[in-house]
Amino acid sequence: MQDDDLITVLDDEGEGALAPVETGWPVLIVDDDEEVHLATRYAMQTFRYLDRAVALTHAHSAAEARAILASRQDFAVVLLDVVMETQDAGLQMVRHIRDDLGMSEVRIILRTGQPGYAMELEVFTSYDINDYRTKSELTQTRLFTAVISALRSYQQIRTIAENRRGLEKIVHAASDLMELRALGSFAEGVLIQLAGLLRLPVDGIVCAQRGAPTGPADPQGLYVIGAAGRHADLVASPLSRVDAPGVVSAIEQCMQARQHLFAPALTVLYIRSGESEGAVYLQTDSPLAATDQQLLEVFAANISSCYGNVRLVERLNYVAYHDGLTGLPNRSCFIRDLDAVARAGEQVVIALLDLRHFADLNDGLGHDVGNALLKGVAARLLERLGGACRVARIGADVFGVVGPEAAVNPESLFEVFAQPVDAAGNHLPLSITLGFCRVLGEERSGLALLKSANIALNRAKRSLSESYQYFVPEMEDRSRWRLEIINRLRTDFREGLLEVWFQPKVQLRGGVCVGVEALLRWPGPEGGFVQPPDVFIPLAEYSGVIVDLGRWVLDSAAAIYPALRQSIPGELSIAVNISMPQFLGGGFVDEVREVMVRHGLPRGVLELEVTESVAMEEPKAVIGSLAALRDAGVRVAIDDFGTGYSSLAHLRELPIDCLKIDRAFIKDIAGGEGGMFAETIVALGSKLGLTIVAEGMETEEQAGFLRGLGCGVAQGYLYARPMRLPDLLAWLASRPRH
Ligand code: C2E
Ligand code: CA
Numbered sequence: 001m002q003d004d005d006l007i008t009v010l011d012d013e014g015e016g017a018l019a020p021v022e023t024g025w026p027v028l029i030v031d032d033d034e035e036v037h038l039a040t041r042y043a044m045q046t047f048r049y050l051d052r053a054v055a056l057t058h059a060h061s062a063a064e065a066r067a068i069l070a071s072r073q074d075f076a077v078v079l080l081d082v083v084m085e086t087q088d089a090g091l092q093m094v095r096h097i098r099d100d101l102g103m104s105e106v107r108i109i110l111r112t113g114q115p116g117y118a119m120e121l122e123v124f125t126s127y128d129i130n131d132y133r134t135k136s137e138l139t140q141t142r143l144f145t146a147v148i149s150a151l152r153s154y155q156q157i158r159t160i161a162e163n164r165r166g167l168e169k170i171v172h173a174a175s176d177l178m179e180l181r182a183l184g185s186f187a188e189g190v191l192i193q194l195a196g197l198l199r200l201p202v203d204g205i206v207c208a209q210r211g212a213p214t215g216p217a218d219p220q221g222l223y224v225i226g227a228a229g230r231h232a233d234l235v236a237s238p239l240s241r242v243d244a245p246g247v248v249s250a251i252e253q254c255m256q257a258r259q260h261l262f263a264p265a266l267t268v269l270y271i272r273s274g275e276s277e278g279a280v281y282l283q284t285d286s287p288l289a290a291t292d293q294q295l296l297e298v299f300a301a302n303i304s305s306c307y308g309n310v311r312l313v314e315r316l317n318y319v320a321y322h323d324g325l326t327g328l329p330n331r332s333c334f335i336r337d338l339d340a341v342a343r344a345g346e347q348v349v350i351a352l353l354d355l356r357h358f359a360d361l362n363d364g365l366g367h368d369v370g371n372a373l374l375k376g377v378a379a380r381l382l383e384r385l386g387g388a389c390r391v392a393r394i395g396a397d398v399f400g401v402v403g404p405e406a407a408v409n410p411e412s413l414f415e416v417f418a419q420p421v422d423a424a425g426n427h428l429p430l431s432i433t434l435g436f437c438r439v440l441g442e443e444r445s446g447l448a449l450l451k452s453a454n455i456a457l458n459r460a461k462r463s464l465s466e467s468y469q470y471f472v473p474e475m476e477d478r479s480r481w482r483l484e485i486i487n488r489l490r491t492d493f494r495e496g497l498l499e500v501w502f503q504p505k506v507q508l509r510g511g512v513c514v515g516v517e518a519l520l521r522w523p524g525p526e527g528g529f530v531q532p533p534d535v536f537i538p539l540a541e542y543s544g545v546i547v548d549l550g551r552w553v554l555d556s557a558a559a560i561y562p563a564l565r566q567s568i569p570g571e572l573s574i575a576v577n578i579s580m581p582q583f584l585g586g587g588f589v590d591e592v593r594e595v596m597v598r599h600g601l602p603r604g605v606l607e608l609e610v611t612e613s614v615a616m617e618e619p620k621a622v623i624g625s626l627a628a629l630r631d632a633g634v635r636v637a638i639d640d641f642g643t644g645y646s647s648l649a650h651l652r653e654l655p656i657d658c659l660k661i662d663r664a665f666i667k668d669i670a671g672g673e674g675g676m677f678a679e680t681i682v683a684l685g686s687k688l689g690l691t692i693v694a695e696g697m698e699t700e701e702q703a704g705f706l707r708g709l710g711c712g713v714a715q716g717y718l719y720a721r722p723m724r725l726p727d728l729l730a731w732l733a734s735r736p737r738h
């Protein structure tokens with residue numbers, strides 16, 4: 001044959017091109033007759049099918065063919081000689097290709113030199129042989145038609161197989177993606193699956209969705225939720241941060257048109273489930289084949305429902321772990337973070353931060369301003385501590401911070417709120433109380449750590465002098481004990497085990513009894529008392545039990561009026577102690593009026609004792625109620641006067657009838673200073689026209705001193721201890737009357 005050059009060229013083309021898809025249809029010729037090789041090559045020179053030539057690979061024996069097939073199997077067609085080394089070498093070759101190598105797609109054309117050789121029909125069908133020709137039949141035209149029909153059938157088989165493989169992958173991808181709960185890993189999974197589907201490197205791909213992945217930042221904005229390859233570091237940032245205008249505009253175009261975008265070098269898939277929309281961008285470098293496009297459409301439809309599920313789970317997670325108002329992590333999330341911190345053995349400090357008087361600000365300025373203030377506090381905390389610490393909203397007006405001691409300490413945190421906080425245009429100065437708990441790498445649950453910090457915070461809130469406290473284990477023992485007392489008080493009260501006792505008040509001149517003070521008692525099962533009022537009243541106030549308890553004391557005290565009236569014909573008052581929570585409940589004034597009516601108390605008999613600190617702490621709330629009570633005929637006394645911080649100016653504003661000098665001053669009378677205080681208070685009280693009652697009167701000396709000052713009434717062990725009603729009535733019977 002003359003075309004040696006051509007042969008070389010063809011050989012060169014075929015050589016080394018492992019995937020010569022673009023260069024020509026890969027065809028393997030197996031024949032022990034060199035003539036056949038040359039003739040075929042020559043005949044196929046002008047061959048074209050779908051604009052592609054053939055790329056021939058030559059094997060001169062079955063053995064050589066096996067060797068070639070061992071290293072590459074991408075042939076579209078094999079032209080196979082039947083008789084080579086042996087009579088059935090070609091048929092063995094067919095078995096090898098189909099059975100051993102599992103090459104089911106390649107088309108096989110058998111050729112034989114002996115026209116009389118009878119091919120077994122069984123071989124023909126079971127080994128999927130396309131054609132069976134004698135070599136003499138292989139004129140150029142016949143060869144062309146045989147190869148074309150083989151290639152056409154090869155291509156159809158390939159397409160079907162590709163589709164099947166693609167669909168299998170999609171089904172797998174979808175079920176794998178279904179498993180992924182987190183949006184980030186879902187997006188990443190999509191990218192990996194797509195890369196596999198299109199045989200692309202995992203790169204050049206960006207996923208975006210409307211709405212920030214971790215919060216309500218810009219609901220219409222596009223954010224990267226997953227990225228791989230060159231865009232990998234952009235995860236969770238706005239799409240605008242992607243430094244490739246082409247990518248950004250392609251994604252925007254897709255989201256706007258709400259459909260897939262297939263461009264020559266890029267593809268953007270539009271995915272949507274309900275309200276959730278997203279786009280998957282991938283760089284393809286060359287146009288996608290029509291079959292690949294179809295696959296991607298099926299893929300997009302499949303992942304859309306996964307996407308919807310993931311978004312839903314994500315949303316539920318977000319709602320479960322975030323505060324709707326500020327967008328900060330909530331209490332559950334904070335506890336989870338603390339769990340992780342404790343597990344990691346990190347040495348950090350937890351701070352709980354309580355906004356003082358938030359309730360007043362909220363009531364006074366309106367809830368909108370209150371909400372704005374909370375958002376302002378959240379923003380301030382994030383701005384100042386967000387880098388080093390985790391910040392959360394733990395309760396209505398309590399925020400949590402956890403981070404290194406250098407950032408989480410009293411000085412730094414007070415400094416954070418040294419400037420007023422912006423709240424809907426108002427610049428509000430804030431004062432805060434802090435509770436700290438150091439995490440020293442010990443094994444404690446997040447919940448336990450939070451509780452400790454909370455105990456410290458409550459300590460700080462109750463303290464008059466300190467605005468922060470660090471947790472120490474003794475606090476916990478104490479708080480457990482306190483909890484037990486509260487629970488027992490609750491049950492004992494419910495079972496009617498508490499009692500109201502009465503202590504007389506007498507006139508310093510003449511010793512006539514002019515009233516009683518009702519005092520709570522908690523008798524124990526073995527005589528004595530479970531706890532004194534000094535201990536359990538503050539706990540009852542702290543836990544709120546005092547509201548029911550106080551209502552019952554008021555009723556019990558008013559109930560003795562008829563009996564008392566018999567024994568005390570003249571001036572008579574029945575005093576009841578009232579705690580702050582009773583005022584705050586609302587409806588207290590009506591309750592008092594109702595009690596007076598029910599027990600037939602005339603005006604001026606019932607006296608309510610309020611401690612100085614109560615009257616001063618929330619003056620506005622209290623003053624209104626006190627004024628209303630006085631209008632209803634109730635006398636108001638300031639209890640423990642002299643121990644608080646009330647200024648004279650304040651005292652003048654308070655609608656009161658009586659001052660009770662704290663027994664601490666009476667006690668000190670013999671020792672100097674106390675006498676001076678008592679003198680000042682008596683003088684002040686007389687000037688304001690108030691009744692003065694001296695508490696804790698134990699000795700004649702004290703009585704004499706106060707009588708000398710012109711103090712009207714006294715109460716104390718000198719006259720009588722608090723007693724049950726029958727004892728009181730017996731005591732009264734032995735006293736001088738008016
Ligand atoms: P308070 O209102 O200052 O009550 C007077 C306290 O002084 C009573 O203590 C009384 O027993 C005690 N006392 C009376 N005379 C003398 C005396 O000569 N010497 C000494 N050392 N003490 C005297 P008590 O009953 O232990 O009550 C303690 C506090 O518990 C009361 O102080 C009051 O603040 C509170 N409390 C008692 N009962 C009630 C109640 O029903 N409701 C409320 N909210 N608080 C109550
Ligand atoms: Ca009192």
Ligand code: CA
Nearest residue numbers: 639640660695
């Ligand atoms: Ca008192």
